[in-house]
Amino acid sequence: MLNIKKVVHNILEVSDPDDRFGKAFDIFLITLILLNVLALVLETVDPIQEVMGDFFYWFEFYSVMFFVVEYVLRVWTITLNPEFSHPVWGRVRYLFTAIALIDLFAILPSILPLLRLDLRFLRLFRVMRIFRLLRIARYFRALNIIIEVFRSKKEELVIIVSFILFMLVFAASLMYYIENEAQPEAFASIPHAMWWGVATLTTVGYGDVYPITPLGQTLGAFIALLGIGLFALPTGILASGFSEEIKKRKSISSSCPHCGEKLED
Numbered sequence: 001m002l003n004i005k006k007v008v009h010n011i012l013e014v015s016d017p018d019d020r021f022g023k024a025f026d027i028f029l030i031t032l033i034l035l036n037v038l039a040l041v042l043e044t045v046d047p048i049q050e051v052m053g054d055f056f057y058w059f060e061f062y063s064v065m066f067f068v069v070e071y072v073l074r075v076w077t078i079t080l081n082p083e084f085s086h087p088v089w090g091r092v093r094y095l096f097t098a099i100a101l102i103d104l105f106a107i108l109p110s111i112l113p114l115l116r117l118d119l120r121f122l123r124l125f126r127v128m129r130i131f132r133l134l135r136i137a138r139y140f141r142a143l144n145i146i147i148e149v150f151r152s153k154k155e156e157l158v159i160i161v162s163f164i165l166f167m168l169v170f171a172a173s174l175m176y177y178i179e180n181e182a183q184p185e186a187f188a189s190i191p192h193a194m195w196w197g198v199a200t201l202t203t204v205g206y207g208d209v210y211p212i213t214p215l216g217q218t219l220g221a222f223i224a225l226l227g228i229g230l231f232a233l234p235t236g237i238l239a240s241g242f243s244e245e246i247k248k249r250k251s252i253s254s255s256c257p258h259c260g261e262k263l264e265d
Contacts, residue, residue, distance in 0.1 A: 149241040164230060178213060183211075
């Protein structure tokens with residue numbers, strides 16, 4: 001049984017370029033995920049859905065069965081990873097890792113209908129099948145770099161996002177009190193004014209809601225200018241994060257894995 005567990009673990013988790021079975025499994029899984037996303041897109045086209053509705057149903061059914069078995073096998077074999085070696089707590093820790101949660105969210109939308117919930121509510125979860133596309137992140141270095149950048153810069157991003165949310169609430173509150181009397185329908189409440197705040201802070205400016213009083217227009221112009229600089233901050237943080245992560249990976253790849261000394265060209 002232990003030998004079987006090791007073989008399954010090597011195919012699922014160990015990225016060995018010489019492992020033909022593991023490589024073939026990775027290619028098959030990536031192809032299946034992409035086909036699932038393609039099916040999700042095509043089944044929203046009525047003429048295609050009318051002709052291929054049964055095919056989409058059974059393709060989804062067998063895909064989910066495969067993903068469920070794969071998920072269970074990953075949980076079963078993960079204890080061979082030293083980081084999750086404990087038979088109980090190791091598996092619990094693994095279940096709450098980002099990649100395991102993505103795997104779970106990829107299959108949940110197809111399992112939830114078995115609980116006999118309100119069908120109108122289930123339509124939302126069908127869209128969540130797009131999470132299957134995120135599973136490809138474990139196979140592509142570029143996507144792993146993106147995840148690592150967000151992880152390393154999470155404190156700075158949280159601060160910036162918090163400040164943006166504060167500015168949104170502040171601007172919407174001011175605009176509500178300025179414009180409510182002149183436009184009681186467009187600025188009926190602070191949440192209504194937040195739609196204007198989002199469109200203005202992001203400099204999209206849909207033009208469906210806008211201030212008409214002189215004071216409101218002055219505030220709107222100031223918020224629009226502030227939005228240009230405000231949304232440049234996360235861009236700068238992520239750009240520096242990408243630069244640091246790429247330099248770090250280049251430094252690791254050019255160093256000896258045993259002694260850490262820089263290798264000669």
